[in-house]
Each structure stands twice: as structure tokens, then as C-alpha cells.
Amino acid sequence: MANENKVVEAIKSKKGIIDEFKEFIAKGNVMDLAVGVIIGAAFQNIVTALTGSFINPLISLITGGCKTDENGNLIPVGGQFKINGVAFDYGAFISAVINFFIMAVILFVIVKAVNKAMELGKKKKEEEEKAAPPEPTKEEILLTEIRDLLKEK
Template identity: 40%
Template structure:
């Protein structure tokens, strides 16, 4: 039983300490922090002036109260569509930010690919030139070894 547990612990440690898992965890933590910042931006910066423009409406308080027909002694059911609107705005901002991040990553990837292809092309040309130079040097050496023919 102890050997099985030790093997499991070793395998789990190897899995958990693998680079991709750590990168994923860091991405999740940064993503969560980013979502919190965007949520604050929407709740505290964007929707208050938008509500002011719309006649002093507080988005958090935009609700529909439905009378509870089943249990008449219970409070009414409240649909908070204002918070839903704020959440949609947050989603749009996060999607827009991700779009720009992915666009930038793709641009950097294309540049890196072009530079790599350019370097490989230069190396290929250099190798071809080196091969040509080698052949020419061999021809020169062979011609130098041949006896000089005299004119008749």
C-alpha cells in the first residue's frame, strides 16, 4: 500500500511541476484578476455615466418584480436585468481585449516566422556559395597540378 501511494505522489509531483501545468495555473490567476478589473471598470466607471445619460438610471437597480402567484405570502420574484446588462458589457470588453491580445500574438508569430525563414534562406545561400567556392577551389587545384601545355 505504501509503494502505491509513493508512486502516486511521485507521478502527481511530476505532473504538477511540469511547465505547462504551472503556466496554465498562472494564466488562470492572471485571467481571474483581469476579469475582476474589467468587472470593476464596467460596474464603477462605464455604467454609472451611461445610467446618468439614460436619465439617472442605476443599472444595478434595473429589475422586474413579478408577483409570486404560487406562494402569496412570499416576496415577489425579482429579475435583475440591469446586472445582466453589466455582465454583457463585461463580456464584450474581455472579448475585445482577448481579440487584441491574440491579434498581437499572431503578428509577433508571423514576424518570428519571417525572420526564421529569412535566416534559413541566408544560410542556404551561404551554403550554396560555400559549395560553389569549394568546387572552384578544387578545379583551380586540379588545373595547377596539370603540366602546362606548350604551344606548337
């Protein structure tokens, strides 16, 4: 009997955890965070492609030039140096720094735009609330009806 009670209590506590998790997921902040992560990953892919396709060849040209393979694709030559046979690829580091700054600027612009839109929405809502008179309460409606009935008599 004691074991059955423990099993029932464990099931009830797990059900509570599941309900609590559903409530947590349903909150807007979690969904906003998930959307932000997905959009961030998409922007990261775009920025990585930009850096790899355009910025890295420029870095290679500036730091030592490029050569082409048999298909005519550019192969970066510069952007690294060797000490005792160990290659230090500072071109990849510069590329990562540029990648970071591009992502930071994009995120800054997005956050700035969202904050501006939210601020405008808040101002518009406040203006609408000021323009529209508040709805009369039930008591006010009742008192108005009583007043009108007394005026008729």
C-alpha cells in the same frame, strides 16, 4: 515478504507518478495556460471595476436614473422591475453581458497580437536560416582538408 514487495512497488509507482507530474508541469503549454489564467483574472478585475464604476451608472441613468446616498455616492435605481414583490435586476444582466463582450474583445486582441508576433518571429527565423549557409558536416570538413592536402602535393 509479499507485503514488503507490495509496499516497495507502491512507493515506486508513486515515485513514477511524481516524476510524470514534474514532467507534465515542466512542459511549456501548462505554464502558458497558468500565465493566461492569471492574466485573465487580472483583466477580469479591471473590466469588473470598469463595468461597476462607469457602465452600471450609465445603465441606471438610461433606465431610470440614480440617487445619491449621504456620502454623495451614486446608487442605481433603474435597471430593475418588480412583479408581485420579486425584483428582476435586468441592469445586472446587461452589465454582465457588457462585461463579457469587453473581456471577449480584450482576449481577441491579445490572441491576435500573439499570433502576429509568433508569425513575425517565424518569418524572421526562416529568413535568418536562408541567409546563413548551413554549417559543414564533419565529413565535409574532413573531405575539404583531404582536398587541400592533395592540392599541396
